[in-house]
Amino acid sequence: MSKCRNLLASTALLTLGAVPALAEPLGIGRAALPEEVAAWDVAIMPDGRGLPQGGGNVLDGEDLWIEQCAVCHGDFAEGAGNWPQIVGGLGTLMDDRPVKTTDSYWPHLSTVWDYVNRSMPFGAAQTLTGDEVYAITAYILYSGGLVDDDFELTHENFTSITLPNADGFFVDDRDDVELPLFTQEPCMSDCRAPVSISARATDIDVTPEFPIIRFTYSDGSAPAPAPTDTVEEASAEPEAAPAEEAVQMASLDPALVAAGEAAWRQCRTCHQLGDGARNGTGPQLNGVVGQAAGHADGFRYSPALIEASEGGLVWTEETLDAFLENPAGLIPRNRMSFRGVRSEDERAALIAYLMSYSN
Amino acid sequence: MTDTPNDAAKTPRGTSRRDFLRTAGLAAGGAMVGAGAKAASPDPLITEVQPYASFLGEGVDATPYGMPIHFEDHVVRRNVEWLTADPISSINFTPIHALDGTITPQGCAFERHHSGAIEMSKDEYRLMITGLVDKPLVFTFGDLMRMPRVQHTYFCECAANGGMEWGGAQLNGAQFTHGMIHNMEYTGVSLRTLLNEAGVKPEGTWVYVEGHDASSNGRSIPMEKALDDCIVAFYANGEALRMEHGYPVRLVVPGWEGNMWVKWLRRIGVHDGPIESREETSKYTDLMPDGRARKWTWVMDAKSVITSPSPQVPVSHGPGPxxxxxxxxxxxxxxxxxxxxxxxxxxWxxxxxxxxxxxxxxxRFYFDHVWDGAPMFLQARAIDETGYVQPTKEQLRAIRGLNSIYHNNAIQTWYVNENGDAENVEVS
Known part of the structure; x- marks a missing residue:
């Protein structure tokens, strides 16, 4: 903690007097009840303190994984799309492209348990039981080849597991290694030989489009745009919407559809639309308007939604409006963990947007 | 085509840079009045009565809470889609290239969320202190408002700011290379005041802070820092925190990496060691060339960047001041x-x-320069009160290699060609 002492020493003068001196407590606030502390104080320490009693095995973990985790992290924790790979990559930390996973990089198993318990599954956090978290953690260990398929992880054997990279970290040493080099009097003239370009971002070309800011000058001075830009300008054509899309939207209010597209941002993490749409955390929604609930082939719907579908629920503008306003109100215990859309206008826009993909 | 200054920058989203250059070129041509600053013909913007000089503008009831005038529509946060798997657990960038002064308006200050920005009212807000304290406590927002207040201006920089540039020049714009930073004036309660209410036990050497959002991603902070200058803040730049900055309450951890500035602050746990959470082990640790990683790299080292000219704000005039x-x-x-x-x-x-x-x-720094029209390699170098001199990328790479992701505080180079166009380059 020498760094902190140094920091305190250097900032003490600045902060003294800026903050009221420590005094007798003001007596503001109330005592936290044990139930309240239990509800929120769920952090797990590296030595296992904080773990609840219980356990879960690899096979149960595999079922949970397929159901709850595989859509983003792959059936074997190998990752899907741009989502994190959870296991693998052992021995790659010195490579050009290191693969940092629970078994190649993470130092503590407690971190895996704590993170799954508090933050996962993405979009439905804090819905797993303690035993389910043990089982999923056991499955992650199994997927990384660290335990056998008959392994059960419990609060009693938890700290017997040491992750491969447990010793791979050291406390920030910039003060010792870098400060001596970076606190020397800087050179002001003839500091190096004339420079030339060794790498340019435009060669990689991964920057999003952005507008260029230019001004008007009273002397009319303005350099001509760079030749490459001029050449490309000549061939630039206005972007035309595909004809079929125009036809498809013909009967819908384009402004409403556009508003719906903007509102769709809150849905697209879980749902896909359009060409190549696939089931993700939620089902793909092409053609959803006018269909019976549970329309997407291959999606694992909740029992509650299947029941509603068998009961005759069809996604009309009216039922969609009610569902979007309060998902749990229309279909209790369904799995769409979404707060709902309060604005009636926004719901109408979203439904119009869905209809534009529902011919 | 109007030639109102800067109007042409109001390019609609989706319009390409090439389209823009075409219109900008026309604007420049239309405004061309000859060298020597002598007008060939009278400027109609001066000789003709303009609509705004004759008709009436908007009344005081038109905009109870205003947005920037539409000419500034391009001054917005932007994200880089390929950086993250989705826009919920993601980051965007402050348009530092288009701002001046030091304070970052909340509405365009970069956002980083792990499970999205949540909507929580002041009435719903609760803050709990647990762990190694004499008295575990619960506070409401109103309770915080009854405590002695402090006020400070601090920068908040994501440890990954510039992280895409370790391997080479990659993103072409100051907004994208250096925009994971904002600077605001915070009003709130000293974290020390809150800990004093609960009474930290002698063995309580760390706090663990976490948020109300679905990720609740937390960070461990040594008690020395917690008792020093951290603020439990509820106002920024004179008004309530915006939702995306943690309304109603966020933590401010001056000088330390932005990931520790927990938004929607829910709980402060007092412990006898660090939690070693996901955000301080698998992330926000700096992988070194030997395959080991630095942890607890909290302090943000001295850094600077030229915001203008830069790729998004080229030199659009000729030689001269x-x-x-x-x-x-x-x-x-x-x-x-x-x-x-x-x-x-x-x-230098x-x-x-x-x-x-x-x-x-x-x-904020200014360098008043007379451009001779020749290409320039623009660089800035910050020096702080400890004598730390911002290093070059070569200096950092010599120690840290290419895979540390975080804490890239290297000197940035913009190449400005004879046309005034600027681009992100590395030099040797």
């Missing part, structure tokens, strides 16, 4: 000096620092 400006900051204290080079670091000159630099806050 111009302003080179940028931002400098240090997590170790005040910025005391900024040097600027126009030749890629061969020769001291820039003017605007206003009084504050500790662990952003400092």
């Amino acid at each position: 111009m302003v080179i400006t940028g931002l400098a900051w240090s997590g170790r204290g005040k910025v005391t000096r900024v040097d600027v080079s126009v030749d890629g670091g061969v020769n 000159q001291e820039a003017r620092i605007a206003g009084d630099p504050q500790s662990m806050a952003v400092t």
Whole structure:
């Protein structure tokens, strides 16, 4: 903690007097009840303190994984799309492209348990039981080849597991290694030989489009745009919407559809639309308007939604409006963990947007 | 085509840079009045009565809470889609290239969420202190408002700011290379005051802070820092925190990496060691060339960047007087000096620092330059009150290699060609 002492020493003068001196407590606030502390104080320490009693095995973990985790992290924790790979990559930390996973990089198993318990599954956090978290953690260990398929992880054997990279970290040493080099009097003239370009971002070309800011000058001075830009300008054509899309939207209010597209941002993490749409955390929604609930082939719907579908629920503008306003109100215990859309206008826009993909 | 200054920058989203250049070229041509600053014909903007000089503008009831005028629509946060798997657990970038001064308006200050920005009212808000304290406590928002308040301006920089540039020049714009930073004036309660209410036990050497959002991603902070200058903040730049900045309450951890500035602050746990959470082990640790990783790299080292000219704000005039400006900051204290080079670091000159630099806050610098029309390699270099001199990328790479992702505080180079166009380059 020498760094902190140094920091305190250097900032003490600045902060003294800026903050009221420590005094007798003001007596503001109330005592936290044990139930309240239990509800929120769920952090797990590296030595296992904080773990609840219980356990879960690899096979149960595999079922949970397929159901709850595989859509983003792959059936074997190998990752899907741009989502994190959870296991693998052992021995790659010195490579050009290191693969940092629970078994190649993470130092503590407690971190895996704590993170799954508090933050996962993405979009439905804090819905797993303690035993389910043990089982999923056991499955992650199994997927990384660290335990056998008959392994059960419990609060009693938890700290017997040491992750491969447990010793791979050291406390920030910039003060010792870098400060001596970076606190020397800087050179002001003839500091190096004339420079030339060794790498340019435009060669990689991964920057999003952005507008260029230019001004008007009273002397009319303005350099001509760079030749490459001029050449490309000549061939630039206005972007035309595909004809079929125009036809498809013909009967819908384009402004409403556009508003719906903007509102769709809150849905697209879980749902896909359009060409190549696939089931993700939620089902793909092409053609959803006018269909019976549970329309997407291959999606694992909740029992509650299947029941509603068998009961005759069809996604009309009216039922969609009610569902979007309060998902749990229309279909209790369904799995769409979404707060709902309060604005009636926004719901109408979203439904119009869905209809534009529902011919 | 109008030639209102800067109007042409109001390019609709989706319009390409090429389209823009075409219209901008027309604007420049239309405004061309000949060298020597002598007008060939009278300027109609002066000789003809303009609509705004004759008709009436908007009344005081038109806009109870205003947005910037539409000519500034391009001054917005932007994200880089390929950086993250989705826009919920993601980051965007402050348009630092288009701002001046030091304070970042909340509406365009970068956002980083792990499970999205949540909507929580002041009435719903609860804050709990647990763990190694004499008295575990619960506070409401109203309770916080009854405690002695403090006020400070601090920068908040994501540890990954510039992280895409370790391997080479990659993103072409100051917004994208350096925009994971904002600088705000915070009002709130000292974290020390809150801990004093609960009474920290002698063995309580760390706090663990976490948020109300679905990720609740938390960070461990040593007690020395927690008792020093951290603020439990509820106002920024004179108004309530915006939703995306943690409304109603966030933590401010001056000079330290932005990931520790927990938004929607829910709980402060007092412990006898660090939790070693996901955000302080698998992320926000700096992988070194030997395959081991630095942890607890909390302090943000001194850094600077020229915000204009830069790829998004090229030099759009000819040779002659111009302003080179940028931002400098240090997590170790005040910025005391900024040097600027126009030749890629061969020769340096001291820039003017605007206003009084504050500790662990952003400092604005200006360098008044007369451009001779030749290509320039623009660089800035910050020096803080501890004597720390912002290093070059080669210096950092020699120690840290290419895979540390975080804490890239290297000197940035913009190449400005004879047309005034600017681009992100590395030089050797």
